[in-house]
């Protein structure tokens with residue numbers, strides 16, 4: 001793995017990815033204790049809300065024997081008094097051995113890396129990238145496809161994951177493909193492999209929004225190509241679902257009373273038809289899997305979770321193991 005700054009999935013080679021997956025497999029073995037981060041302090045600087053990324057990074061650091069400091073809201077920092085992101089990061093890099101940053105602005109992690117004296121990991125920057133999410137997604141995809149189910153139980157006798165566990169797959173992205181950074185990063189990673197990508201954007205393009213919420217809902221209902229959606233579901237080995245990334249749409253779009261917020265209120269009604277629910281499971285292959293980076297809203301119904309093809313909770317769990325492996329290699 002690179003020794004400094006993990007900002008984009010662009011940086012990663014196939015070899016580095018599979019090295020990381022071997023480490024992830026090893027870390028998943030029950031009963032092992034790690035001390036790789038003994039005496040290390042990691043700054044978790046979250047300028048935007050998070051459940052999974054922040055908690056799994058915190059769990060990863062602590063399970064490796066390290067500790068964390070940081071915040072989950074910028075309101076408690078001197079940025080409230082007007083301090084710049086650069087000065088905030090430069091200061092924090094005097095105290096910690098690595099920084100994990102999430103920010104609402106695309107490019108914020110790169111700005112942080114430019115001034116930091118310690119490695120910076122991008123934990124999501126606006127509608128830019130979310131490289132560790134993409135890595136855990138790809139790990140989950142390969143792990144689910146690999147037929148050696150004892151691989152990470154009896155590590156030494158199992159065969160490691162390879163491109164054979166990814167090549168040939170069809171991945172169907174369903175949701176807000178325009179603004180979901182998890183989709184952007186995963187697509188870049190998948191670009192290293194021989195895969196087929198299908199897409200269905202669940203939400204319209206804000207640039208063509210007429211301002212008439214009712215008309216837009218009608219337009220969307222009419223343009224919904226259910227037949228094509230069913231065909232895509234039938235072809236997919238991986239159905240990757242994302243929510244509407246409301247907070248990423250152009251400034252003020254979803255403020256109370258705005259045209260987009262009125263559209264969204266109406267959209268909830270048609271979403272009774274346009275979402276992934278138990279009725280869609282029958283169109284999928286038996287061997288296919290369903291992933292979602294989470295959080296979810298109404299684009300994927302919780303009733304789907306009990307289907308054995310739904311791997312969203314294993315995916316979230318893999319996030320902790322993958323981040324452990326990543327931190328371990330960063331400090332080795």
Ligand code: CP
Pocket residue numbers: 049050051052053054124130133293294295
């Ligand atoms: N998948 C993901 O990034 O979730 P959080 O926003 O909860 O961290």
